[in-house]
Structure formats: structure tokens, C-alpha cells
Amino acid sequence: MKRVPVREQDPLVRAHNFEEVSYGYNQQEALAEASRCLNCKKPMCMTACPVSVKIPLFISKIVAGDIAAAADVIAQDSSLPAICGRVCPQETQCEGSCILGKKGEPIAIGRLERFVADWSREHSLNETCNENGVPERSGAMQHECVRKEALETEQNDAAQNNCIAVDRKKVAVVGSGPSGLACASDLAKLGYDVTIYESLHKAGGVLVYGIPEFRLPKEKVVAAELENVKKLGVKIITNVVVGKTVTMNWLRENYDAIFLGQGAGLPKFSGIPGEDLNGVSSANEFLTRNNLMGAFKPGAKTPIIAGARAVVIGGGNVAMDAARTALRLGADVTIVYRRSMAELPARAEQVHHAQEEGVKFMMLMAPVEVLGNEKGWVRALRCQKMVLGEPDESGRRKPVPVEGEFVDIETDTVISALGTSPNRLISLATPELEVSKRGTIVANEELATSIPGVYAGGDAVTGAATVILAMGAGRKAAASIHQYLQPATDGGHHNIGFAETGAANRP
Amino acid sequence: MYRIIRKEQLSTVITLFEVEAPLLARAAKPGQFLIVRALEDSERIPLTVCDFNPEKGTVTIVIQTIGASSKELCALEQGDYVCDVVGPLGRPSEFMEQPVEEVRGKSFVFLAGGLGTAPVYPQAKYLHSIGAKVDVILGAKTERLVILEKEMAGVCDNLYICTDDGSKGFKGLVTGKLEELIGSGRQYDTAVAIGPMIMMKFATLSARKFNLPIIVSMNTLMVDGTGMCGACRLTVDGQTKFACVDGPEFDGYKVDFDGAMRRLGIYRSKEMEANEAYEQAKAARDHKCRIGIGE
Numbered sequence A: 001m002k003r004v005p006v007r008e009q010d011p012l013v014r015a016h017n018f019e020e021v022s023y024g025y026n027q028q029e030a031l032a033e034a035s036r037c038l039n040c041k042k043p044m045c046m047t048a049c050p051v052s053v054k055i056p057l058f059i060s061k062i063v064a065g066d067i068a069a070a071a072d073v074i075a076q077d078s079s080l081p082a083i084c085g086r087v088c089p090q091e092t093q094c095e096g097s098c099i100l101g102k103k104g105e106p107i108a109i110g111r112l113e114r115f116v117a118d119w120s121r122e123h124s125l126n127e128t129c130n131e132n133g134v135p136e137r138s139g140a141m142q143h144e145c146v147r148k149e150a151l152e153t154e155q156n157d158a159a160q161n162n163c164i165a166v167d168r169k170k171v172a173v174v175g176s177g178p179s180g181l182a183c184a185s186d187l188a189k190l191g192y193d194v195t196i197y198e199s200l201h202k203a204g205g206v207l208v209y210g211i212p213e214f215r216l217p218k219e220k221v222v223a224a225e226l227e228n229v230k231k232l233g234v235k236i237i238t239n240v241v242v243g244k245t246v247t248m249n250w251l252r253e254n255y256d257a258i259f260l261g262q263g264a265g266l267p268k269f270s271g272i273p274g275e276d277l278n279g280v281s282s283a284n285e286f287l288t289r290n291n292l293m294g295a296f297k298p299g300a301k302t303p304i305i306a307g308a309r310a311v312v313i314g315g316g317n318v319a320m321d322a323a324r325t326a327l328r329l330g331a332d333v334t335i336v337y338r339r340s341m342a343e344l345p346a347r348a349e350q351v352h353h354a355q356e357e358g359v360k361f362m363m364l365m366a367p368v369e370v371l372g373n374e375k376g377w378v379r380a381l382r383c384q385k386m387v388l389g390e391p392d393e394s395g396r397r398k399p400v401p402v403e404g405e406f407v408d409i410e411t412d413t414v415i416s417a418l419g420t421s422p423n424r425l426i427s428l429a430t431p432e433l434e435v436s437k438r439g440t441i442v443a444n445e446e447l448a449t450s451i452p453g454v455y456a457g458g459d460a461v462t463g464a465a466t467v468i469l470a471m472g473a474g475r476k477a478a479a480s481i482h483q484y485l486q487p488a489t490d491g492g493h494h495n496i497g498f499a500e501t502g503a504a505n506r507p
Numbered sequence B: 001m002y003r004i005i006r007k008e009q010l011s012t013v014i015t016l017f018e019v020e021a022p023l024l025a026r027a028a029k030p031g032q033f034l035i036v037r038a039l040e041d042s043e044r045i046p047l048t049v050c051d052f053n054p055e056k057g058t059v060t061i062v063i064q065t066i067g068a069s070s071k072e073l074c075a076l077e078q079g080d081y082v083c084d085v086v087g088p089l090g091r092p093s094e095f096m097e098q099p100v101e102e103v104r105g106k107s108f109v110f111l112a113g114g115l116g117t118a119p120v121y122p123q124a125k126y127l128h129s130i131g132a133k134v135d136v137i138l139g140a141k142t143e144r145l146v147i148l149e150k151e152m153a154g155v156c157d158n159l160y161i162c163t164d165d166g167s168k169g170f171k172g173l174v175t176g177k178l179e180e181l182i183g184s185g186r187q188y189d190t191a192v193a194i195g196p197m198i199m200m201k202f203a204t205l206s207a208r209k210f211n212l213p214i215i216v217s218m219n220t221l222m223v224d225g226t227g228m229c230g231a232c233r234l235t236v237d238g239q240t241k242f243a244c245v246d247g248p249e250f251d252g253y254k255v256d257f258d259g260a261m262r263r264l265g266i267y268r269s270k271e272m273e274a275n276e277a278y279e280q281a282k283a284a285r286d287h288k289c290r291i292g293i294g295e
């Protein structure tokens, strides 16, 4: 049986709007796709998942028609399934290892995950009151309880809930991207008093300022996810730049532990001549204007310029997002990349969608100069042709310049998507915090940093990576923080607040 | 949401707001700036911190109505809320990081152009308070655009007012006044120029004539103000710098003013469109109101 195709907006139509490209599976389609799963004894998909979601188990629940149960299975390992189902690079993770992919097509695990997550969100939104005005304990509300219990029993053998209420230790989370959100929700579920500090005016990190609406709907998906985090009692305070508005010392004085999840938001520029010309921007600027500031919306107050022709430099997800955004803003878009199509680091689905929508790809091109006109605006991007040589340390074949072969690509704008590195605002203001040469925060296995009680995870530690890894790191740090904050007692039981309420039990 | 506790019209086009932002007020230092979004769908606009009161938990900002975004902000009234205020951003002035004993013995001359008077104020105030010698040359197009005169007079040794049309004080540019003062034997250790880029460019040329070190505050385009986008980049000493994190203050001798001025114009056509749209929307609203009153 073949993989069940997913319904998508027509490429020619969607090239002109910002609505989500994929409509996702309905229950019938999900059931059909799920039925292909062999329910392997040693599931390769699960081993390849960075957070080991119990994939065959949740798929079997879909087959059984119990979507709520499927949601619970996923929730044990992932706190942002509606997002990960949409943006994870499944082809190099779960789907890339699915046994069915050896001969035919792997199970569409990402689409199934998205289906389950969307289903459970939609069903919790539709939660109704019964005739007595009491909310029905059905749908997601119930799952929330189940999930909470699971977490508590999993991590805490003696769930002394009454202690939790007495003395709630306080944890500050810096950054509201996937790592911060995941860390905050786990800690809140464990009973901690959690506050997220976010420098932008809107929470969500890359999920709101980087990844565009057509891949990840902001209201429907991201806002709903944020709502869930807030429902757990997490406070989110925006417009606070840690290192500027408040110092790390202030946080340390006011909180029992800190999680740093400030991402890797600093754009790299290539340093070629002409980069300061009008019309050259970083993908971060272009995408922030579009996504965070809503520049694509009619009547938007923040301006954006895509030009009639745009050239995007780079081959990752960020480059694809910038290119597909510029296209939707009306530009004729070309992506230039130093290597070949086979080496593009972007998700396969992104490349495929960009091609369908009409983005042009010029491979084996290395930009050497941005050429300007007499007014100081971009006129063209000069590139040197490349060929693939021997494989480099990363195992990918290294691009080598072809002597004297240059191409000028005429364009109105150049968007540079050459990657990002961690912002040093916090580390510069906090000399005790150890950072690597690349600017990433140094953290050990437990995600503890050089400062006691300060943990870190996500892009801030790894450099630009993925949502799922950031989410996983946030959860891992939450577990470490929990460990750190619970004083050991005679019975060997660990619980929050035991220091005060249980002091009498100590020898 | 940040409450406006005071609104004052400094001139027909320049408005002062005192806004509640306790964390920011406690952390702010002279030379830093903040970013404001007036309404839920507004643009993020950078403004220098004009004054801050840690006890009261307020910051003062001064804004000139130029385009749609500034008009939107200036339309807010006392008691209204500003949607977002974030900061302090950027690095404090260099002298804030030097030992007080050292700074105290120095003499400073500030060149304030138009709205640039606002960011000069906290710097002069601080330096004056520690006992440094402070002269301020305050320039404006015409008398009614001279702002914060009384406040400034209280935080410096000498205040010189210049107007382009001679309607008040010295007739001519701040650079003319600076050259006149130095020509008459006045000595300064450092100049600080804050105002439109063109004014800072010429101030730097003047200072160079006398080998006088000069600091300028670069008011570039910005989006986030935390080093995330690069919209604010400029060339300083041949290197790309981000005004929001490396600045906003730089050594005037090293700044590529022409490049910076060119980049300021990137969205000019879009800004004009936005301004027109704002005026049209406002006219439509006013029109409706009048109809309401008439009937």
C-alpha cells in the first residue's frame, strides 16, 4: 500500500498567499496511513527520534480510533507536537529510519503526529459545558490531568502534593522559544513557580519571528501552544532583555534556579564587499519584519521590501523560508548556494515546496560581491562558479571555486541566510558564565552551566539546530533543575518544599 | 502595557512622555535607548532615554512627529497605555564606564541638534552632577523648536542656543558656535554630538579641525534592538558594527556617515505611503466625528 498523500494548497495559488501550505490529514486519511505501520518490535523510527516519541504505540492508537490516547502517548515525550509535526526534519529522523522506507515509502509519521495534535487541540477548544454549567471532563482537559499524573508518578515516587502548595520554589526561564516553553511547562507541572522572560514583545522565539505563517500558523498553532503553557500557571513577561533590563545577578537573587534558552539569534554576514548596500538584509531581519511585525498583512505599519527580483543566499530552512516569503510578497526569487541540490541542509519538504512554487535554484555559486547602482541600491549579486571536490570533515563534498568563472545575477534585493550564532548580550554582561569560542554556552550532560543553579539548552548551547532538539533540551534541563531544587531527605524522597514542611522528619 | 503618567507638548511637533517602566527605569544609564510600540499593530521605534527616575519607576522619552509611527505615539494622552516599551538597549556612554575621579576633571562640550537635545540631557545631567565641566550648544531651526532649554540650563555650566534663522541666540549652526568658542580660547577634552546624522557628520568635521575627540550617537534603522537582525548595521573603522549592541555611541572620526545616511533612506518611499495612509485614516475619522457633532 502506498503512502497516503496529504492535501495541499495548489502551488500556483499558495505562491501568492500566506495561508498554510498543507491541510493535513483528516481522520480517515490518518487511519489509512497509520494502518500501514508494521508496529515493529524494534522500531527504528523511535531510535531515530531525538526525544524517543513512542511512535509505533501512538500510531497503534490511531488505528484503534482512540486519538485522545494517541495524544497522551506523544505527550509523554514531546510538549509541542502540533509544531514538531509540522517543522521537524522527519526525513533525517523518524521517517528516514522507518523500515518501510527501505523498499517503499516510510510511514508519514510527521503528518500523523500533526493530525493527533491538531485533533486534540480542536477537541479541547470545543469543550462544552453540560446542562448544569459544569465543564465536561472530556477531551484535552482530561488528558491534561492524565499527563500531569504521568509526569508526577514518573519523576516523583512520593507525590506529596500538599507540600508543593506550601513552598513553591521559583524558577526563571530566559527566552520563550521551544526550549524555554518546554522547560517552563515541565517545571510548572512539577509545581514550581515559573516565570519566562522574553526580550521581544511577543513570546514564541523562532516559532513567531522566524518560521513563516505558511509553514506554522501563528494563531491556530503557536498561540494555542503558548496558551497551554500559560494555563499551567507559567507567567510570561515580555519586553525584558536579560543582561540589559535585568541582570543575571538580579535573577539569581530572586529565583532559586534559572534556565537559559535565549537561542542563537545573531545573524552572520559573509563580509563580501557591498553588503551594506540598500536592499541587502539578513534573513532574520526580513523574516522578523514579515512574521513578527506582520509586514505582509495589508495596511501593516512595519515596512518590508522584497523587490521585483530577490536573491537569497544560503541553503538551509532559513533560506527557504526567506525565499518563499519573498516570493509571496511578489518577487521573482533565486536561491544561490555554494554546493549542489544534494547537499541542501533544508528539509526536503521545504525544497520541494519552494520548487513547486516557482523559486529558482542556482547551485554551485559562491557570492563574491554585491554590486550597487549610483543611488547605493543593490543592482546585482556577483557569484563565482564552484565545483564539488573531495568530501570535507562534515562528509559533504567541498565546493571548490572555478578560476575566473563569474556570473552577475541581476536583482533588487539580496537576503543573506548564512546562519546565526548565539547572541552575547547575556554572556558579555555575565563574565562568570562560561561560553565557547563560538559564543555558545558551555553546559554539561545535565545541562548545568558554570554557574550553580543556572542551566541552559537549545540553540544557545548547540548553536542553530532544530525545534525538537531545543524542546528536548528544555525538558532535560527541567528534570535537572527539579533534581537540583529538591533537597534529599531521610526517606530518600524528593519533593519541592520539603525543606520547610518536612524539616521535622530529618534526623 | 506601560502607563503614560505625563504628557507635555514641548513644541508643535515635539512631545514629551513620562512612562511607567520600573525595571527599565532602574537599569537605564545615559547614552542608552529604548524601543517603543505605541499600539498592538505598531512598528517598533527606537528612542533615546531622555531621563529616568528609578524611585518613581518612570522613564522620559521625547519624540518628534515625522511619520505615521511617531504620529500614532504622539496621539496617545496622559493616562493612556503604550503597548510595549523595552530597554535599556545599547551601551551606556563611554564616560559612564570610566572612573568618576577621572571623568570629573574633564571638560565636555555637547552639540545637540533638534530632538538630539533629549538624549544630551541625561548625559549633561550626570556629568554636571559629578562635577565635570559641561558646555551645551543647542541648535534648532527656529525658536519655537528649541526644547528643554530650562532643564538643560540647570545641568551645565554654559548653555548656548543657536537657531538657523537667528530667531533665538546665535544665528547659525552648532558647528559655527563650536568653532567660535574654540577660536576664542575655550578648551575641551571631548565633544559629544547628538542630532540628525548630517549634523553629526559636520560636527565631526569641525571637531577634527581642532583635533578634538568627538563621540556621536547613531540613530540608525532598527527592528529588535538586541543584535538579532542587523538592520542597524553601519561601518565604523572599516568594520561592520550593529548600532544597537555595539553603539549607539561611536568615535565620530571612525563612522562612515555617508553610508549610514544612505541606509536611513531604505524605507523612505514606504514611509511616505504609510504617512499618507495615516493622514487619510485620520481625516476619515475626523470627518466622521464632525458629522456626529453636526447632527
Ligand SMILES: Cc1cc2nc3c(=O)[nH]c(=O)nc-3n(C[C@H](O)[C@H](O)[C@H](O)COP(=O)(O)OP(=O)(O)OC[C@H]3O[C@@H](n4cnc5c(N)ncnc54)[C@H](O)[C@@H]3O)c2cc1C
Binding pocket: A087, A088, A089, A174, A175, A176, A177, A178, A179, A180, A197, A198, A199, A200, A203, A204, A205, A206, A207, A210, A211, A240, A241, A242, A243, A261, A262, A263, A264, A265, A287, A317, A318, A321, A347, A423, A425, A426, A457, A458, A459, A460, A464, A465, A466, A467, A468, A470
Ligand atoms: C527561519 C527559521 C526556520 C527554521 N525552520 C526550522 C524547521 O523547519 N525545523 C526545525 O526543527 N527547526 C527550524 N529552525 C530552527 C529552530 O527554530 C530553532 O532551533 C529553535 O527555535 C531553537 O529554540 P530555542 O528555544 O533554543 O531558541 P529560540 O527559538 O531562538 O528562542 C529564544 C528566545 O529567547 C529570546 N531572547 C534572546 N535573548 C534574550 C535575552 N537576553 N533576554 C530575554 N530573552 C531573550 C529571543 O527573543 C527568543 O524569543 C528554524 C529557524 C529559523 C530561524
Ligand code: SF4
Binding pocket: A036, A037, A038, A039, A040, A043, A044, A045, A046, A055, A056, A059, A097, A098, A099, A100, A107, A109
Ligand atoms: S519503523 Fe516505520 S513501520 Fe516500524 S514502527 Fe516505526 S513507523 Fe511503524
Ligand code: FES
Binding pocket: B221, B222, B223, B224, B225, B226, B227, B228, B229, B230, B231, B232, B233, B242, B243, B244, B245
Ligand atoms: S536593531 Fe536588529 S540588530 Fe540592531
